Amino acid sequence: MANTILKYVVSMGLIFLCLLAGSSIQQFVGTSIPGSIIGMLILFSLMASGLVPSEWVKPSANLFIRYMILLFVPISVGLMEHFDTLVDNALPILASAVGGTLIVIVTLGLFLDRLLKKGNK
Numbered sequence: 001m002a003n004t005i006l007k008y009v010v011s012m013g014l015i016f017l018c019l020l021a022g023s024s025i026q027q028f029v030g031t032s033i034p035g036s037i038i039g040m041l042i043l044f045s046l047m048a049s050g051l052v053p054s055e056w057v058k059p060s061a062n063l064f065i066r067y068m069i070l071l072f073v074p075i076s077v078g079l080m081e082h083f084d085t086l087v088d089n090a091l092p093i094l095a096s097a098v099g100g101t102l103i104v105i106v107t108l109g110l111f112l113d114r115l116l117k118k119g120n121k
Contacts, residue, residue, distance in 0.1 A: 004059075011060035014052060018043040 022039025046052040064071070079086065086093070 007059045008063070011057050014057055015043065015060055015064075018046070 019036060019039040021042050022037070023035030025038050026033060026035035043052070043057070047054055047057065
């Protein structure tokens with residue numbers, strides 16, 4: 001029992017330390033990239049380099065994934081508070097979403113076409 005609790009504490013601590021580091025870097029640099037994204041990149045870098053084994057992060061990651069729907073409740077409430085702003089800007093939001101999707105699909109298609117042509121040579 002104590003071993004399981006320790007695993008959760010260590011994994012939660014690692015995740016929150018990376019979040020804290022990312023938020024601190026974001027405030028220090030003053031970039032518009034959210035600190036949580038920077039923290040995820042830090043955690044990914046630590047895990048990809050092998051400094052942090054995935055078993056250290058897995059218990060809390062599974063817990064977060066299991067209860068992920070609860071983490072979206074504050075976002076949903078925030079969207080409902082600004083629903084009129086979303087409706088007023090629906091056309092630009094839709095145009096940017098569709099346009100961005102088309103740009104990504106076309107770019108990836110061209111890249112894959114060139115990559116496959118090089119592979120056939």
